[in-house]
Amino acid sequence: MKFLFASDSFKGTLSSRRTAELLTQAAREVFPGCECEGVEVADGGEGTTEAVLAAVDGEKISVRVHGPLGEAQEAFYGALDENRAVMEMAAASGLPLVPKELRDPRKTSSRGTGEMIRDALERGFRDISIAIGGSATNDGGIGCMRALGVRFLDEKGQELEGRGEDLAKIRAIDRSGLDSRIRETHFTVMCDVTNPLCGKDGATYTFGKQKGGTPEILDELEAGMQNYRDLLAGEFGINMDEVPGAGAAGGLGAALMAFLGAELKSGIDTVLDLIEFDRRLDGVSLVVTGEGRADWQSVFGKVMQGVGTRCRRQGVPAVAIVGSMGTGAEKIFEHGIESIITTVNGVMPLEEALERAEELYMGAALRLFRMLKAAEKIWTVNG
Numbered sequence: 001m002k003f004l005f006a007s008d009s010f011k012g013t014l015s016s017r018r019t020a021e022l023l024t025q026a027a028r029e030v031f032p033g034c035e036c037e038g039v040e041v042a043d044g045g046e047g048t049t050e051a052v053l054a055a056v057d058g059e060k061i062s063v064r065v066h067g068p069l070g071e072a073q074e075a076f077y078g079a080l081d082e083n084r085a086v087m088e089m090a091a092a093s094g095l096p097l098v099p100k101e102l103r104d105p106r107k108t109s110s111r112g113t114g115e116m117i118r119d120a121l122e123r124g125f126r127d128i129s130i131a132i133g134g135s136a137t138n139d140g141g142i143g144c145m146r147a148l149g150v151r152f153l154d155e156k157g158q159e160l161e162g163r164g165e166d167l168a169k170i171r172a173i174d175r176s177g178l179d180s181r182i183r184e185t186h187f188t189v190m191c192d193v194t195n196p197l198c199g200k201d202g203a204t205y206t207f208g209k210q211k212g213g214t215p216e217i218l219d220e221l222e223a224g225m226q227n228y229r230d231l232l233a234g235e236f237g238i239n240m241d242e243v244p245g246a247g248a249a250g251g252l253g254a255a256l257m258a259f260l261g262a263e264l265k266s267g268i269d270t271v272l273d274l275i276e277f278d279r280r281l282d283g284v285s286l287v288v289t290g291e292g293r294a295d296w297q298s299v300f301g302k303v304m305q306g307v308g309t310r311c312r313r314q315g316v317p318a319v320a321i322v323g324s325m326g327t328g329a330e331k332i333f334e335h336g337i338e339s340i341i342t343t344v345n346g347v348m349p350l351e352e353a354l355e356r357a358e359e360l361y362m363g364a365a366l367r368l369f370r371m372l373k374a375a376e377k378i379w380t381v382n383g
Contacts, residue, residue: 002035003027004284004316006277008303009047010292010323013357016040016051019321022358023288026365030373039275041289043303044190044267048131052086053078055275061085063119065092065112068136073097075116085125086274089113089249090134093143095211098136103212105138105204105221106165110252114147121181129270130256131190132249138164138208138221140197140228141255149177150259164250167224173235178259187262190270192301195247197240197254198225203247211250225251232258268306277310287311287318288368289337294320296328299335308336321364323353341368 007019014022020038027034042051053060059079067073077087090096092112095103113130120128137143142152143162151174152160160166196202204213204222213221228251233239236258240246245264246254256262272278281287289307291298299305304320311318312335320332320340329340343360344353353360 001031001285002283003037004280004287005036005038006041006287006289006303006307007321008041008043008289008291010357010361013292013354014361016042017054018358019290019361022362023365026362027369029366030369037280039277039280041268041275041303041307042271043301043306044131044192044271045133046088046090048190048267048271049076049078049086049088049091052080052271052274056080058086061119061123063116065115066109067097067112068093068108069098069102070109070111073112075112077116077120079123079125080274083125084127084129084274085120086129086131087116087120088131088134089252090131092116093137094134095136096134098212103136104217105136105208105211105213105250106217107163108137108211109139109143109161109163110135110137110141110250111143111147111162113252114144117144118148118179121179121185126181126185128185129188129190129274130262131267132252132256133191133267135207135249135252136211137252138204138211138213138225138250140167140203140225140251141249141253141259142166142170142228144252145255145259148179148182148259150175151177164221164224167221167228169224170228170231173231175235175259182260185260187256187260188270189245189248189253189256189262189264190267191245191248191253191264192267193248194244196243197229197246197251198222199241201247202241203251206247207250266301266306268301268303272306272310277307278314281311281314281316284316286372287316288321289318290321292323293326294322294324294329294332294340295326296331298329299331304332304337305335308332310336312336319368321361321368323357
């Protein structure tokens with residue numbers, strides 16, 4: 001019997017790798033001699049780069065960049081092989097890099113993300129995947145593009161810095177200096193939000209508040225974003241208010257698509273492709289996946305949905321171990337997950353469940369494999 005373990009992390013308690021280790025221990029206790037493989041997975045959010053690197057034994061590359069407020073910042077991305085790189089914009093331009101008392105989306109820039117991309121280009125990578133969740137910025141990606149050679153000019157022809165407050169000042173875009181290596185590079189953007197660039201569901205009004213924007217600041221930034229939208233429409237013939245995902249990461253999604261020709265894909269699908277998940281399903285009897293909490297959100301680009309869909313496509317059964325179940329968790333059964341087992345085995349405070357996370361997970365894993373053993377006996381008895 002061959003098992004494949006591919007669970008998301010249980011944030012704050014169990015890593016993706018640790019769930020695989022516990023599942024392997026439980027499986028071999030019930031099925032001595034079984035074959036087990038664990039692979040780290042993530043959905044394109046925080047931890048994606050490290051999960052993919054661990055799954056393919058890739059190399060972490062450190063790079064010095066400018067942080068969201070222009071400060072020197074140590075970031076990293078990953079080399080999967082000589083041609084492919086994976087990175088998270090949050091490593092260079094993420095919200096946690098800005099102290100709460102300094103958060104103001106008018107002042108932040110995605111420049112560091114562009115510097116990270118430029119470093120990858122300089123090292124010869126020509127297939128770059130970028131996860132764009134968790135940004136501190138609302139600059140439409142102009143900081144990122146400036147680092148790659150695009151000039152954004154004000155009414156006097158002076159080049160702007162590339163911060164959120166500069167969006168309203170742009171009068172012209174000069175692409176003549178855009179890094180020429182971009183033309184020979186394929187960019188994939190891991191993004192599961194479908195927000196347009198502007199409007200009530202756009203970058204500014206949907207995500208700007210969590211980045212420090214007051215109602216007055218958001219109105220100011222929205223006016224700037226509309227100016228930027230109109231300039232992009234004139235430059236590329238695309239209305240970014242009609243492009244799902246253009247508003248991701250404070251409008252970075254729009255810049256990556258327009259200037260770099262990037263392809264937007266589901267985060268979990270991109271990760272599963274990068275780690276060659278479909279190939280790993282060959283000869284597998286059962287896949288075990290999971291996440292900290294299963295609810296209605298689990299079917300919107302999360303790990304369980306991605307894993308379950310791939311398993312169903314190849315006829316491999318998949319089940320999930322989760323910390324808890326909320327409203328709508330059963331919707332995951334429509335996406336290739338056959339059953340869900342919770343780790344919590346009795347009434348207890350959340351704090352206790354978190355403290356006992358490893359013990360409870362191991363108990364759930366043993367219950368799962370013992371149930372599987374019982375099913376095996378049923379089939380044996382009934383021929």
